Amino acid sequence: MRDLAKARNIGISAHIDSGKTTLTERILFYTQRIHAIHEVRGKDGVGATMDSMELERERGITIASAATFCDWKDYTINIIDTPGHVDFTIEVERALRVLDGAILVLCSVGGVQSQSITVNRQMTRYRVPRMAFINKCDRTGANPDRVTQQLRDKLNLNAVPLQVPIGLESDLAGVVDLVSMKALYFEGDQGEIIREAEIPDNLSEEVATKREALLDAASMFSDELMEAILEGEPNEEMIRAAIRKGTLARELTPVLVGSAYKNKGIQPLLDAVTYYLPNPQEVTNYALDLNNEEAEFRVTNDPKDPLIALAFKLEDGRYGQLTYLRTYQGTMRKGDSIVNIRTGKKIKVGRLVRMHADQMEDIEETGAGDIVALFGVDCASGDTFTDGSVNYSMSSMHVPAPVISLAIRPVDNKAQGNMSKALNRFTKEDPTFKTFVDTETNETIISGMGELHLEVYIERMKREYKAEVEVGAPQVAYRETVTQKAEFNYTHKKQTGGSGQFGRVAGYLEPLEEGEYEFVDKIVGGVIPREFISSCDKGFQKAMAKGSLVGAPITGIRCVINDGSSHAVDSSDVAFQQAALGAFRDGYLKAKPVIMEPIMKVAVEGPTEFQGGIMGSLNQRRGMIIGTTEEEDYTVVEAEVPLSEMFGYSTDLRSLTQGKAEFTMEFAAYRPVPKSVAEELVAKAKKEKEQQDKK
Amino acid sequence: MLKQELIAKNPIRHLKAGSEGQARAQMGLVMARAGLGKTAMLVQIALDSLLNGKQVIHVSIGQSLEKTRIWYDDIFKDIVEGCKLASPYEIYDEIMRNRMIMTFKESSFSRARLEERLNDLVYQNLIRPGCMVVDGYDFTVVDHQTLQDLGEMARAMDLEVWFSAVSHQEDEEAKGGGVPAPCHEVADLFDTVVLLQPAAGSECIDLNILKDTTGKAGDRVLQLDPITFMVKEGC
Numbered sequence: 001m002r003d004l005a006k007a008r009n010i011g012i013s014a015h016i017d018s019g020k021t022t023l024t025e026r027i028l029f030y031t032q033r034i035h036a037i038h039e040v041r042g043k044d045g046v047g048a049t050m051d052s053m054e055l056e057r058e059r060g061i062t063i064a065s066a067a068t069f070c071d072w073k074d075y076t077i078n079i080i081d082t083p084g085h086v087d088f089t090i091e092v093e094r095a096l097r098v099l100d101g102a103i104l105v106l107c108s109v110g111g112v113q114s115q116s117i118t119v120n121r122q123m124t125r126y127r128v129p130r131m132a133f134i135n136k137c138d139r140t141g142a143n144p145d146r147v148t149q150q151l152r153d154k155l156n157l158n159a160v161p162l163q164v165p166i167g168l169e170s171d172l173a174g175v176v177d178l179v180s181m182k183a184l185y186f187e188g189d190q191g192e193i194i195r196e197a198e199i200p201d202n203l204s205e206e207v208a209t210k211r212e213a214l215l216d217a218a219s220m221f222s223d224e225l226m227e228a229i230l231e232g233e234p235n236e237e238m239i240r241a242a243i244r245k246g247t248l249a250r251e252l253t254p255v256l257v258g259s260a261y262k263n264k265g266i267q268p269l270l271d272a273v274t275y276y277l278p279n280p281q282e283v284t285n286y287a288l289d290l291n292n293e294e295a296e297f298r299v300t301n302d303p304k305d306p307l308i309a310l311a312f313k314l315e316d317g318r319y320g321q322l323t324y325l326r327t328y329q330g331t332m333r334k335g336d337s338i339v340n341i342r343t344g345k346k347i348k349v350g351r352l353v354r355m356h357a358d359q360m361e362d363i364e365e366t367g368a369g370d371i372v373a374l375f376g377v378d379c380a381s382g383d384t385f386t387d388g389s390v391n392y393s394m395s396s397m398h399v400p401a402p403v404i405s406l407a408i409r410p411v412d413n414k415a416q417g418n419m420s421k422a423l424n425r426f427t428k429e430d431p432t433f434k435t436f437v438d439t440e441t442n443e444t445i446i447s448g449m450g451e452l453h454l455e456v457y458i459e460r461m462k463r464e465y466k467a468e469v470e471v472g473a474p475q476v477a478y479r480e481t482v483t484q485k486a487e488f489n490y491t492h493k494k495q496t497g498g499s500g501q502f503g504r505v506a507g508y509l510e511p512l513e514e515g516e517y518e519f520v521d522k523i524v525g526g527v528i529p530r531e532f533i534s535s536c537d538k539g540f541q542k543a544m545a546k547g548s549l550v551g552a553p554i555t556g557i558r559c560v561i562n563d564g565s566s567h568a569v570d571s572s573d574v575a576f577q578q579a580a581l582g583a584f585r586d587g588y589l590k591a592k593p594v595i596m597e598p599i600m601k602v603a604v605e606g607p608t609e610f611q612g613g614i615m616g617s618l619n620q621r622r623g624m625i626i627g628t629t630e631e632e633d634y635t636v637v638e639a640e641v642p643l644s645e646m647f648g649y650s651t652d653l654r655s656l657t658q659g660k661a662e663f664t665m666e667f668a669a670y671r672p673v674p675k676s677v678a679e680e681l682v683a684k685a686k687k688e689k690e691q692q693d694k695k
Numbered sequence: 696m697l698k699q700e701l702i703a704k705n706p707i708r709h710l711k712a713g714s715e716g717q718a719r720a721q722m723g724l725v726m727a728r729a730g731l732g733k734t735a736m737l738v739q740i741a742l743d744s745l746l747n748g749k750q751v752i753h754v755s756i757g758q759s760l761e762k763t764r765i766w767y768d769d770i771f772k773d774i775v776e777g778c779k780l781a782s783p784y785e786i787y788d789e790i791m792r793n794r795m796i797m798t799f800k801e802s803s804f805s806r807a808r809l810e811e812r813l814n815d816l817v818y819q820n821l822i823r824p825g826c827m828v829v830d831g832y833d834f835t836v837v838d839h840q841t842l843q844d845l846g847e848m849a850r851a852m853d854l855e856v857w858f859s860a861v862s863h864q865e866d867e868e869a870k871g872g873g874v875p876a877p878c879h880e881v882a883d884l885f886d887t888v889v890l891l892q893p894a895a896g897s898e899c900i901d902l903n904i905l906k907d908t909t910g911k912a913g914d915r916v917l918q919l920d921p922i923t924f925m926v927k928e929g930c
Contacts, residue, residue: 612815619821627753627760627796628812630803638760671788 004281004301004369008273009326011080011095011128013119014105019135023105023260024068024079030192030266031070031077067313067324067371069354069361075274078371096126097394098312098326098371101247101277103269104132108142108168108257112150117605117634120155129247129278131254132157133269137165138172138259148255154634157253160217162243162272163265164207165257166200175257175265176203178211179239184268191263217252218242240275247276280369285328287384287392290341297392299328303367306330307338307387310394311379314429323377324355326370328394330387333365339388340379346388351375381429402434402447403598403643403667406454407472409443418467419444425465426457433457441692447477450600450665451647476644478681479596479670480547481556485510488587489563492579495570502570503528503579505536507561509587517544520560528564532576536561539580548588549595549678550685555670559584594672595681598643601668604653606661608635613656621645622674640668706917706926707743710887710904722846722884723857726875727891728867731900733859734758735924736891737828738766740857742774745790749825752816754809755798756831763796763830773923795822801833806841810848817852826855834860834877842881862890874905882906894918902926 014020068079080095096102102123106116123130132151134144144165151159163175166183174185176199183200187193199207215234219226222242228234246252254276258265281301287308288294299308307330315322325332332338336349353360355373366372379385384393410416423435423446433448448454451474461467489506505528512518519537528536537559544554564579602623604614608630614637615625623641646665653661673681710723723740727733741751755763771790775783797812816822827849849856866875867890874882875890882888888906893899900919919926 611812612819615816615821616819619819624792625795625821626764626791627798629760629798630808631800636760 004367005279006075006274007078007279007369008075008277009078009080009098009100009280009369009371010273010277011099011102012105013096013102013123014116019107019260020105023103023133023135023266026260026263026266027079027270028068028070029190030270031072067355067373069371072270072274077270077273080371095312096122096128098310099126099128100280100283100369101273102128102130103273104130104253106132106134106147106151107139108134108137108144108147109139111143111147112154117154120157121605124250127250129250131247131256131272131276132159133265134255134257135260137168137257138170138262138264140169142168142172144168144255144257151253151255156631158217158246158251159253159255160214160243161210161255161257162214163255163257163268164203164210166203172259172262172264175268176200176207177268178207178214179236179243181207181211184265186264186267191266194267214243215239218246221245221249221252244276248278248282285394287328287394290391290393294393299368301368302329303331305368306389307332307336307385308390308392308394309338309385311377311381311383311385314379314381314425315373321376321378322355323374323379325366325372325374325385327366327368327372329368331365331367332372334363337388338385341384341386341391341393342380343383345378347377347379349374379428380431382431402432402449403477403600404450404454405445405447405475405477406458407438407441407443407445407475408458408469409472411468411470415467415469418465419461419469422457422461422465422467426460443472449667450643452650474647476597476642478550478552478673480549480552480554480593481596481672482509482511482554482588482591482593483672484592486587486591488583488590490579490583490586491565492575492582494575500567500570501572501575501578502567503532503535503572503575504563504565505539505561505576505579505583506563507559507583509557509559509584509591511591512556512558516555517541518558520558522560522562523564524562527566528561528576529566529571532566532571532573533561535573535576536564536580539577540584542577543581543584543588547593548585549593550681551689552595554588554593555596595678596670597673597677599640599668599671600643600646600665602639602641602646602663602665604637604639604661604663606635606657608633610657610661611635611637614653614661615639617649617652617656621649641665642671642673643667702743702746705739705743705746707739710740710889710907710917721855721886722849723855723887723889724860724878724882724885725857725889725891726860726862726878726905727900728862728864731891731893732919732924733861733891734763734766734830735770736889736919736926737830737857737859738770739926741794741826741828742767742770742790744826744855745793746786748793750793750822751795752813752822752824752827753794753796754827754829755796756804756829756833757801758798758831760796760798763798767791767794770923770925773925777925793822795824801831804832806845809845813848813852824852824854826857828857828859830859832858832860834858834881837877837881839881839884842884846884867892891919900924 012020012024070077070079080099104116104120106112134147136142137144148159148161151157162178164178165172166174166176174183176183181199183197185195185197187195215229218239219229219242222238222245225234225238225242228238243252243254247254254272256265256269256272258269260266285299286296287299289297307327309325309327309332311323311325313324332349332352334349334352337346338349339346352363352366353373353375354363360373363372386392410419426433427435433446435444435446438445446454446457458469458471461469485508487508491504492501494501507522519540521533523533540559544557547554602618604618606614611628618625618637618639618641621641622645623639625637625639627638629636649663653663725733725736741753744751753763771787860878862875873879874888885906886908890903890905892901892903894901898921900921902917902919917926
């Protein structure tokens with residue numbers, strides 16, 4: 001079992017092209033997990049080890065995060081390689097949940113770019129302690145001091161350099177460690193030999209100033225260090241302990257420098273991970289108690305307590321289905337039975353492995369705070385597993401209903417098979433992604449939480465599953481509802497051959513404030529016989545599947561029946577279902593039906609200079625601006641905007657703000673569409689129906 | 696109850712210049728010690744304007760957007776419960792369309808910045824506010840000129856502006872019936888100054904009208920309910 005105090009679960013997160021994957025590759029090399037170094041855009045055609053998806057190799061970016069295990073000195077480190085591209089932030093957020101600490105990688109030339117801002121904000125939201133690594137110090141124009149200042153100004157971090165680079169650009173030779181006050185040079189073919197030396201004379205002044213600044217910053221977190229500084233020279237342990245305290249409290253961000261590509265500064269970075277980033281016990285994680293209205297429960301990290309583990313990533317590779325799990329408390333052994341809290345299904349732990357990007361190592365058991373992979377487990381991403389004795393979930397059980405859909409059509413037979421394989425996989429990976437076949441048009445419909453969300457899956461379908469598909473225009477999931485009470489009285493009568501059909505249903509329907517549908521039986525004196533009451537219920541529900549305005553599902557209605565009549569011979573289940581269906585349609589149009597559309601909560605973040613433009617763009621899209629939040633030169637505009645108006649917004653926003661603003665959106669509520677829009681929708685639906693009828 | 700009735704019955708009415716629905720440019724100040732209901736009071740002033748069909752900008756310094764939003768939700772709920780308003784959700788949706796919350800970090804707020812924002816909003820025709828409430832403005836560092844500039848800007852925009860300010864018990868006592876620190880030096884710029892103080896011998900909070908150039912309040916006794924922070928006429 002891992003010694004928790006010597007375990008680290010870290011993420012490496014950064015803007016695209018700041019060299020994160022190269023850095024990970026070097027870390028794995030120095031921790032002897034891999035035996036050769038491949039470049040991201042490798043001439044050797046192998047590519048870096050962490051980029052396991054083909055698409056990533058081709059583009060030189062990382063999309064899905066793989067978890068990799070390695071040893072450094074007597075520490076064990078799990079590295080979650082998090083995506084750096086703006087379009088895949090869902091994956092980033094998912095990875096951040098299971099991390100205890102992170103390295104924020106920055107390019108010494110590019111500095112803090114918009115994606116670093118987003119990632120940093122996500123890390124703040126998930127309370128992830130972090131340190132910064134200023135990479136690419138060998139590049140022309142490298143300026144780590146400027147980047148450090150940006151960390152302070154743009155990210156609001158208390159960034160404190162722990163190192164001074166020895167030379168910059170092509171002269172980069174090594175680093176000076178400001179804690180041990182030694183110069184470190186990286187020698188050998190791949191920088192594997194570290195030579196300690198005295199600090200070069202030309203740097204002594206800069207080193208002295210920065211060391212003082214470091215001690216100043218660190219002493220804020222340790223009285224002991226403060227005293228030691230006053231009395232003379234503090235020792236290394238004392239300084240490290242203080243930096244660690246500040247980092248864990250997320251009030252200090254240690255800054256390290258180097259160049260992964262030139263093999264400089266990687267080993268000290270690994271040391272820093274062990275010195276300053278938290279072990280699993282030092283991080284507070286909460287589970288939700290499902291027996292107690294999802295109240296928060298602080299997980300114990302104790303291997304003796306009941307098991308709680310979160311499946312955070314599924315992968316379908318050459319080994320079959322792999323499920324990545326993070327254990328929060330308890331112990332899981334090979335052969336144990338564990339329970340999936342979402343489905344209630346019990347499964348047996350077959351093979352338990354530690355993953356190293358594409359290779360694996362079998363293990364017998366895993367304890368709290370560890371990240372492992374399981375084989376052949378049927379589950380979805382975000383599922384929680386326990387030993388069955390507790391009913392906790394690491395993520396909320398509430399899954400929002402999809403708000404947007406797309407019709408997809410495979411281009412040929414081969415694509416057809418691959419497409420269904422891909423869809424099957426994606427629905428497991430992501431509970432907000434749904435798929436079904438529309439019985440009327442025979443098209444496969446995929447639905448999810450936004451345009452981008454679906455685009456990512458279509459792209460993955462092509463890349464990973466070779467399923468080439470044609471994509472229809474995105475459709476918003478409208479709904480219909482009524483706004484007032486209306487009465488109905490409908491007789492269904494049929495007398496053509498054989499036994500006839502007869503049923504009369506009367507009552508009223510009215511808006512339901514909460515819930516989707518309610519059926520109330522107020523029949524007295526048996527005017528509708530008992531056995532046909534449920535037929536009425538069925539009939540109403542059938543009618544609600546498709547509203548008469550735009551054919552969208554009807555929700556939020558209470559149907560009350562209080563009168564009716566039957567016939568001794570001709571009344572039947574079918575007859576009353578038909579009667580109820582007719583009655584509903586009768587009442588529905590009188591109850592002033594309206595079309596409802598999904599409204600998204602949109603947050604646009606960007607430099608303050610663009611605030612006006614951003615607000616204008618949201619306003620144009622029928623958005624209701626809730627407000628703005630200004631922090632220094634950065635502004636967040638929050639608004640509620642109809643989803644149907646958000647198509648193509650990312651492109652517009654990019655051109656409006658020179659690519660400096662980003663937006664996130666999530667479903668907020670269904671609201672009635674304005675009258676003018678409703679008229680358009682009804683006309684469009686009518687036209688489509690006519691066309692279908694012609695066919 | 697109908698919306699019109701609600702507007703007419705709102706005791707906040709007595710603090711505002713002009714007749715119902717026609718309030719004119721005015722500078723108001725609500726002072727209180729921490730936790731006595733300054734924000735609640737400002738939100739009620741804003742809601743009154745919103746119900747009157749005016750657009751409102753709520754400037755919140757140091758508080759999050761979400762928190763400010765919740766204040767509105769809560770107070771509106773209390774209003775609805777208190778008077779059995781007909782079709783409350785429609786009214787709520789409508790008034791929320793006319794409200795914009797602007798939150799600033801303490802360090803990033805300045806008069807110039809606020810003015811720039813307001814001009815931008817009006818220029819783009821995004822909102823044309825009739826009322827602005829400013830919550831969390833630090834009066835300990837403000838100078839007379841800055842506030843005067845703000846007042847002139849409000850007048851130019853035909854805007855009713857209400858501020859909140861934190862006072863301290865010792866300052867209140869030292870000033871007797873006058874405007875306490877930190878606002879005593881800028882009191883001349885306000886048309887109305889209200890000081891919230893715990894009422895003697897009851898749980899309620901008194902609305903002491905320290906200054907009222909509009910002459911609307913008269914001898915009325917206004918108080919805040921200690922639980923809901925709703926303004927009412929003497930309990």
